[in-house]
Amino acid sequence: xxxxxxxxxxxxxxxxxxxxxxxxxxxxxxxxxxxxxxxxxxxxxxxxxxxxxxxxxxxxxxxxxxxxxxxxxxxxxxxxxxxxxxxxxxxxxxxxxxxxxxxxxxxxxxxxxxxxxxxxxxxxxxxxxxxxxxxxxxxxxxxxxxxxxxxxxxxxxxxxxxxxxxxxxxxxxxxxxxxxxxxxxxxxxxxxxxxxxxxxxxxxxxxxxxxxxxxxxxxxxxxxxxxxxxxxxxxxxxxxxxxxxxxxxxxxxxxxxxxxxxxxxxxxxxxxxxxxxxxxxxxxxxxxxxxxxxxxxxxxxxxxxxxxxxxxxxxxxxxxxxxxxxxxxxxxxxxxxxxxxxxxxxxxxxxxxxxxxxxxxxxxxxxxxxxxxxxxxxxxxxxxxxxxxxxxxxxxxxxxxxxxxxxxxxxxxxxxxxxxxxxxxxxxxxxxxxxxxxxxxxxxxxxxxxxxxxxxxxxxxxxxxxxxxxxxx
Numbered sequence: 001x002x003x004x005x006x007x008x009x010x011x012x013x014x015x016x017x018x019x020x021x022x023x024x025x026x027x028x029x030x031x032x033x034x035x036x037x038x039x040x041x042x043x044x045x046x047x048x049x050x051x052x053x054x055x056x057x058x059x060x061x062x063x064x065x066x067x068x069x070x071x072x073x074x075x076x077x078x079x080x081x082x083x084x085x086x087x088x089x090x091x092x093x094x095x096x097x098x099x100x101x102x103x104x105x106x107x108x109x110x111x112x113x114x115x116x117x118x119x120x121x122x123x124x125x126x127x128x129x130x131x132x133x134x135x136x137x138x139x140x141x142x143x144x145x146x147x148x149x150x151x152x153x154x155x156x157x158x159x160x161x162x163x164x165x166x167x168x169x170x171x172x173x174x175x176x177x178x179x180x181x182x183x184x185x186x187x188x189x190x191x192x193x194x195x196x197x198x199x200x201x202x203x204x205x206x207x208x209x210x211x212x213x214x215x216x217x218x219x220x221x222x223x224x225x226x227x228x229x230x231x232x233x234x235x236x237x238x239x240x241x242x243x244x245x246x247x248x249x250x251x252x253x254x255x256x257x258x259x260x261x262x263x264x265x266x267x268x269x270x271x272x273x274x275x276x277x278x279x280x281x282x283x284x285x286x287x288x289x290x291x292x293x294x295x296x297x298x299x300x301x302x303x304x305x306x307x308x309x310x311x312x313x314x315x316x317x318x319x320x321x322x323x324x325x326x327x328x329x330x331x332x333x334x335x336x337x338x339x340x341x342x343x344x345x346x347x348x349x350x351x352x353x354x355x356x357x358x359x360x361x362x363x364x365x366x367x368x369x370x371x372x373x374x375x376x377x378x379x380x381x382x383x384x385x386x387x388x389x390x391x392x393x394x395x396x397x398x399x400x401x402x403x404x405x406x407x408x409x410x411x412x413x414x415x416x417x418x419x420x421x422x423x424x425x426x427x428x429x430x431x432x433x434x435x436x437x438x439x440x441x442x443x444x445x446x447x448x449x450x451x452x453x454x455x456x457x458x459x460x461x462x463x464x465x466x467x468x469x470x471x472x473x
Contacts, residue, residue, distance in 0.1 A: 061270050071269030073276040078258050080318040081195055082188055083227040083246055098137030098448045110134050111178040118201045125176045126197045128189045129208030133180025137451045147461035149176040183226040185216030190385050191229050194325055198392055205394045211403040211410040214378035239333045241326050256307040332384040341379035341416040342372045371409035375416055386426045395471055396426035402435035429467030
């Protein structure tokens, strides 16, 4: 074949038709996607649409609740040293008794911001206590802790109440810090001082003491006691800080829920609002509880398994802190007296009603024995706390809060604390005697129900300032 044949247009374009058809037949037909029915297509489009609408509704609810100040009810976080403490940097609305809306500090205190290092020329006063010191029922500015600082600084500025010898001393200012936390008892006050309060180097450490604070030193199994470190004693009478009760709670689904839901309880207004409603209904509606149990009972085992996998590693090496506390407490306990501060002996019959019979006598005996045992532990703890404060150049002050007039053993405990203060060299400010005696739940402008109103905080602040004057001069 000549070269021209290859390029001859006639040769190139005159391929037989049959061959071209065969080639076309051998090519695979292009694949086409199956057509979806209109119903399936509508369903597929509906799912993402509903998801978008649902997300928009949640975001809208979050915005609205945040704008009107609702859904900021949560303030508790798990703490492996103290049991529970505050969520740091958290806005909190409190409406259960009184009203307040304030922000927890960056250090987890219901107070204004404080730096750890004490400013030069400032005397610090640290307040340790339970819910009456925490004072969620009023705004932070109206708490007795803030009012004490205001009154002390005003007195130091004008020199009328706290006279000074030199102008330099007249310029001295005072700083009060509120370490109060709901549900805390005496052992927690002690551990809190060793771990959280002492780094602030307070010149005065005030324990705001209330009825039942001494009865929470040992675990009450089978009751609704909140998690806390407790004390135990060996057969030689040596006292130690015991974390067994707290550890038992840390491994429950309730504690693990608080840990796993912390982000939501910090950031979601809707989640907090629903959680608050759930808590209220659980405590007020048996119907709600029964319905909830029926709905969630099939998922109970799955929930327990999920909670058991929640890790405690976020707390870091808290066991090292515990060991340090336990070692210091053992050392302090060896340096203080173990004698009971309770001087009374049991009488056969109740002094209030000698003819009340055997049942009343047995009841009085049980109450007396319980008060005596609590006072034995409380006395040792106060001695150790006073010694720890003295070693840190801090003066211990105990403020005994008012209680109903039928709390006979609490009144006796106040008498014991006054005698112990004389022996150990600390100060007791008896606020109980400065408040009017009231029957249980008797209405008073000084209280909402069981916590102080703004008027009560003002009165208590005045009592504390008067009691601190001799110490601060």
